[in-house]
Amino acid sequence: MADTPTPAFLSSPGRSAIPKSIWALGLVSLCMDMSSELIHSLLPVYMVTVLGASLLSVGFIEGFAEATALLTRMFSGVLSDYWRKRKLLTVIGYGMAALTKPLFPLASGLTTVFLARFLDRVGKGIRGAPRDALIGELAPPNLRGTCY
Structure with a gap:
């Protein structure tokens, strides 16, 4: 049986490994994205069926949040x-994004959903560019592409 080559991101002689801080950022990002997708995929259904929102208001809230x-x-x-x-x-x-997650199931009206969604997306906007730049600064030059 032939030996399979070790990927570059796993430490090999002469090459540096991906820093633990980048692994930590990746894990935090994964957990936050999973929680966001779980909530945001069900949120329109919740707004329409439980809160009685119109499809127009759901579209407005979602569009405003992403913008x-x-x-x-x-x-x-x-x-x-x-x-x-x-x-x-x-x-x-x-x-900011983590603090807004409990607001969604506690929402009794569209105003609460709108504010929670707005603050969640502000948090996403605040973290995005600095996180990417931080990864670029922490990554060893020979593994920069792998770290992203």
């Missing part, structure tokens, strides 16, 4: 480059 994330990401990238506080902005973004 908010994109605009916030642009500004957080500029702030990240200016302040050079990538870790702080990343933690703030993940923290």
